[in-house]
Amino acid sequence: MRAAVAGASGYAGGEILRLLLGHPEAEIGALTGNSNAGQPLGALQPQLTPLAGRTLQPTTPEILAGHDVVFLALPHGESAAVAERLGDAALIIDCGADFRLTDAGAWRHYYGTPHAGTWPYGLPELPGARDALRGSRRIAVPGCYPTAVTLALFPAYAAGLAEPEAVIVAASGTSGAGKALKPHLLGSEVMGAMSPYGVGGVHRHTPEMIQNLSAVAGEEVTVSFTPTLAPMPRGILATCTARARPGVTAAAVRESYAKALAGEPFVRLLPEGQWPTTAAVAGANTALIQVALDERAGRIVAIGAIDNLTKGTAGGAVQAMNIALGLPEELGLPLTGLAP
Ligand SMILES: NC(=O)C1=CN([C@@H]2O[C@H](COP(=O)(O)OP(=O)(O)OC[C@H]3O[C@@H](n4cnc5c(N)ncnc54)[C@H](OP(=O)(O)O)[C@@H]3O)[C@@H](O)[C@H]2O)C=CC1
Numbered sequence: 001m002r003a004a005v006a007g008a009s010g011y012a013g014g015e016i017l018r019l020l021l022g023h024p025e026a027e028i029g030a031l032t033g034n035s036n037a038g039q040p041l042g043a044l045q046p047q048l049t050p051l052a053g054r055t056l057q058p059t060t061p062e063i064l065a066g067h068d069v070v071f072l073a074l075p076h077g078e079s080a081a082v083a084e085r086l087g088d089a090a091l092i093i094d095c096g097a098d099f100r101l102t103d104a105g106a107w108r109h110y111y112g113t114p115h116a117g118t119w120p121y122g123l124p125e126l127p128g129a130r131d132a133l134r135g136s137r138r139i140a141v142p143g144c145y146p147t148a149v150t151l152a153l154f155p156a157y158a159a160g161l162a163e164p165e166a167v168i169v170a171a172s173g174t175s176g177a178g179k180a181l182k183p184h185l186l187g188s189e190v191m192g193a194m195s196p197y198g199v200g201g202v203h204r205h206t207p208e209m210i211q212n213l214s215a216v217a218g219e220e221v222t223v224s225f226t227p228t229l230a231p232m233p234r235g236i237l238a239t240c241t242a243r244a245r246p247g248v249t250a251a252a253v254r255e256s257y258a259k260a261l262a263g264e265p266f267v268r269l270l271p272e273g274q275w276p277t278t279a280a281v282a283g284a285n286t287a288l289i290q291v292a293l294d295e296r297a298g299r300i301v302a303i304g305a306i307d308n309l310t311k312g313t314a315g316g317a318v319q320a321m322n323i324a325l326g327l328p329e330e331l332g333l334p335l336t337g338l339a340p
């Protein structure tokens with residue numbers, strides 16, 4: 001399986017390559033970028049030592065042609081134009097947002113451009129998702145926050161335990177914002193500080209969470225989402241709450257989570273009393289989940305931890321690729337985190 005990676009100089013592209021280097025069926029083909037085209041990969045992604053001698057090429061359909069799989073790890077709005085010119089021969093896996101949303105109006109509202117379309121959604125743990133991914137030639141990889149939030153909350157909605165309103169506060173490491181230089185990501189701004197951003201329902205991952213949770217609930221779920229930036233390079237910790245339906249017990253909550261997540265290779269419901277941490281999932285394609293019922297407040301509290309670059313992007317992409325190609329779903333994907 002020969003794979004090309006567009007956006008190989010970026011954070012998501014680098015993580016895809018780290019995982020492909022450990023994937024027994026993968027051969028790494030073209031590596032492309034934009035402003036860094038012509039540079040040696042060793043200068044841009046020094047952690048990828050086996051690829052240090054490779055040169056980054058420009059992102060053109062000609063250079064990306066002739067591969068079995070093409071990963072697009074490009075800024076929003078760039079992948080649709082590239083995908084259009086690649087034809088149907090390759091499996092195209094888009095790590096950007098272009099093909100995630102089904103609602104064209106929601107896309108226009110949050111992204112401000114015409115909607116490019118909708119591809120099968122690469123979150124295999126969602127009910128029905130594996131069937132849609134099997135044999136597919138196109139995959140839309142979920143956003144990092146929606147991955148953490150959906151995995152933490154969907155069992156409550158699948159079991160009909162929660163009212164259709166969710167309140168989420170999530171912390172992300174800075175690599176979630178990409179590698180391009182931005183003043184608010186300078187070390188002196190980030191170190192020693194936690195900061196909220198995208199407050200008040202304006203973050204573009206809100207409609208994606210609504211789409212996922214509403215599909216599972218069978219009714220429209222409203223989402224109040226507040227992201228925060230944490231002084232760490234990787235990781236997302238999502239704290240999600242939803243009002244419990246009348247009569248819901250702690251035992252029923254626990255039982256429904258255990259049932260929904262049973263047999264999932266990458267999602268683990270922790271034993272009672274143990275809470276997810278970002279360190280435990282760093283570099284792993286895993287999500288750690290814990291849930292509790294706050295009986296006085298009448299709310300289900302679910303917490304999910306993922307590595308935004310692994311399960312939240314590149315690992316999720318490779319997991320979905322494995323399913324699409326008929327390979328074992330777990331092939332080449334790390335289950336162990338890098339802690340401490
Ligand atoms: N970072 C994360 O945690 C997650 C990222 N994603 C998605 O993955 C995609 C990549 O994100 P990330 O790696 O963080 O971003 P980066 O900014 O780190 O990397 C962007 C990459 O795209 C290339 N690029 C920039 N502009 C263009 C262009 N006009 N045409 C072709 N290539 C271009 C850059 O090349 P060069 O450096 O040569 O200019 C670079 O390789 C985004 O869509 C993002 O939303 C999804 C989930 C999580």
Ligand SMILES: CC(=O)N[C@@H](CCC(=O)OP(=O)(O)O)C(=O)O
Pocket residue numbers: 095096097142143144145172173174175176177178205227229
């Ligand atoms: C910390 C940080 O800035 N995170 C990014 C997460 C976006 C991401 O990576 O997901 P997409 O694929 O949808 O872009 C943000 O909030 O915009």
